Amino acid sequence: MDQEMAQADIESQTEETPENFHKGKRPVILKFDDVVYKIKTKKGGVFVKNRVAEEKEILKGVTGVVEPGEMLAMLGPSGSGKTTLLTALGGRLGGKLHGSVTYNGQAFSNVIKRNTGFVTQDDVLYPHLTVTETLVFTALLRLPNSVTKEEKVEHAKAVIDQLGLTKCKDSIVGSAYLRGVSGGERKRVSIGQELLINPSLLFLDEPTSGLDSTTAQRIVSTLWELARGGRTVVMTIHQPSSRLYYMFHKVLLLSEGNTLYFGKGSEAIEYFSNIGYAPTLAMNPADFLLDLANGIYTDELNEDHVIDKQKLISACKKNFSAQLKPALQGISDSGKGQKRFLGRGSGKWPTSWWQQFSVLLRRDIKERRHESFSGLRVGQILVVALISGLLWYKSDISHLQDQIGLLFFMSGFWGFFPLFQAIFTFPQEILMLEKERSSGTYRLSSYFMSRMVADLPMELVLPTIFISITYWMAGLRANILSFLYTLFSLLLNVLVSQGLGLALGASVMDQKAATTLASVIMLCFLLAGGFYVQHVPKFIAWVKYISISFYTYQLFIGSQYHNGETYSCSVGQCQIADFPSIKGMGIHFNLHEQIMAASVLVIMLIGYRLIAYIALMRIGVIKN
Known part of the structure; x- marks a missing residue:
């Protein structure tokens, strides 16, 4: 009953009007079930006749769910399929995608796209524009006509304050060849562009890449606050510190497109200990998980051993069938909420x-x-x-x-x-x-x-x-x-x-x-x-x-x-x-x-x- 009342309270804030647009949260439950993605590659050189087309499987049946108020972190070594999965969940992956990806039980649509924020790994920004100009122009383009021009500008200024960009608001963004704001500030500008639309879903590809630990901590703390406000946040991250790791509500560990673990971040070590892979030293949980994803396990003698990743994959599938799948099926897509979310904004474009x-x-x-x-x-x-x-x-x-x-x-x-x-x-x-x-x-x-x-x-x-x-x-x-x-x-x-x-x-x-x-x-x-x-x-x-x-x-x-x-x-x-x-x-x-x-x-x-x-x-x- 309490959960239903809380859900109803969130839904009551989702009407899109000029007065509450900046406050409204559109709760979205993101589910992905048995997602498979394959690409065709040709074997042989350019001048080789009759080159054979081979099919490569990038994602091999990945399943999970993220609810409003949660932050999911996808971990895994390079080439594990993190960015591919993130791109697929964000509706930006071309080619054939098998399996099911739903947003409140519905397929991806233009309305969902307009309420989804996607921050790429590289900060793609105009170098000669100031921080304020960058966000104001984005607000004028992406916010709907139900919000006046003055309100759009004020909203951009509010996002600047929210992300702690006030000190550099009049500085140019800069680039590799033009001195501007710092790397952390540039990343926050990229995140701010997506926050302008008050997204229900926020996807981020390596938001802490190339940043020092303090700046990375500040950015992830900001994302945690955004998730706590009712948003659904999904990110890929390569090697987070232990401070960052314990901020993630859920963790998805990938290896060569396979799921090795999906669940609460705080329960990951216990899960692997139960199947025979317990850390022998006090260490960062993220480092331990990445070692396993790379097929390496350190024993009591501090010696590295190559492990059979297929065993980890099989254990995950067994655990998923026995415990996780029933739990995922028990999470409701909230029919009332999805209608309210998907019924908004029939037009394809936010502005004329x-x-x-x-x-x-x-x-x-x-x-x-x-x-x-x-x-x-x-x-x-x-x-x-x-x-x-x-x-x-x-x-x-x-x-x-x-x-x-x-x-x-x-x-x-x-x-x-x-x-x-x-x-x-x-x-x-x-x-x-x-x-x-x-x-x-x-x-x-x-x-x-x-x-x-x-x-x-x-x-x-x-x-x-x-x-x-x-x-x-x-x-x-x-x-x-x-x-x-x-x-x-x-x-x-x-x-x-x-x-x-x-x-x-x-x-x-x-x-x-x-x-x-x-x-x-x-x-x-x-x-x-x-x-x-x-x-x-x-x-x-x-x-x-x-x-x-x-x-x-x-x-x-x-x-x-x-x-x-x-x-x-x-x-x-x-x-x-x-x-x-x-x-x-x-x-x-x-x-x-x-x-x-x-x-x-x-x-x-x-x-x-x-x-x-x-x-x-x-x-x-x-x-x-």
Whole structure:
């Protein structure tokens, strides 16, 4: 009766309203029964014919249950299947998963995903954002519209206080190459991002990895408090100290995908003692369990012996059938509670498309402005602009070959520069994209559009500065309309090249391979652009029609020279249209030709970005 009254009291707090959203707890009983996970691997090298596909079993019938108010720790050596099981329980494991995983008796769904927190082992955070900015942006994206913007910001500040991050709230997060908050503080920021949604379930993969014992103790103590508040907490942990071990309500010991023990952490030593493996020295229980999981047992003489792990597996199965299974079946899934939990929030996304777009746009601008306008990058552009202006200083129409060379150099330089900048965009952000998309934070389309819009001012400012310096120093046509025409052509070239970089980066997702491929493609475009080779063989002449440089070069020529103009040559005055570098391209200085060149570039601009978006949609976990 007391248990039922306590359950009813918890359920009474689960209504999702602005007033009690931050206080409400949604009790969830997590059950996993006979979970099996297999993958197929191919035996033999890449060049071996008829490679045999082998099936490897990662998880071999793992069973357990975690109730609200409990913290389960999964122990085991590397390769034992801890992270795989955690990923499966968190609904993030691709491929075929056999067995049953239920949440209050129901299968995984979008509603459960929105009420589940998942902290990965590596802290995937934006380095240039402060702690407050990181949590506020996350709150604006993940909390539903039933909570006002002001309440979301206040909730983020409350989480900062709860996790003891007040002293560093205005410090940037940092990275391996940028000094920021400490490792423990960074881990608490990652946990704070998941606490913002007030999760019923909280999964953590190695939350103490790489931290000192004091910091690890502080983090696990925080998680223990969260569990005591009615949440269901599940974590993997490699080698906890004895202080940490005794904070775990339940322990699951894995070895090569098999369960060696499941039950209360305080009863693990007694269990193994009863089957003949008692520790002979006073030691950390976690160390003793890991020794057994590795197949090692230390006797009274302090000598290590290799033990038969199959015996431990069989003993666990026997104990499970006799004692644990009846106890698990006796734990009710709480039908009333599950309806209340699963019936909340019918929408797939917590916020609208426009809200996601605007928040992501602000976040992108704050984060990327440091990279786009870094001193090194700005200095590089200024130096190249000044050198170009000095090399072509006051080269009037009498130096026609020099002027045309400058125009082609600009099309080439501003083809390569934005291309290689854009290649790294998605490969560098794939971890963040996977993390946030797996949590149901936003639509892929809102993310993609925010990136495209955020890049516009950053990608267009530097070429504008470049052309403003070089154009007038080099003595190109001193006419404001010609200058604007040249500027428009250059910016269009930059955006198309950037789109090609985005498409290659999203399609290949390997930075070295994408860079090599981009170099080959851009070199082909330059060679077919009409400056180096005017008499291209017919069987390969088609390359120029897909060349960004070809159409940009056409626009540049049209911005500087008009039909009927002449230049000084060996026979007096010659038509500019008859100059080899221009005549070989078939340029006739008419408006229709210029519009066609610009139209093709616009089609490329849209087409390359569409290819990048489709490539992102095809990546495993990133599905729109």
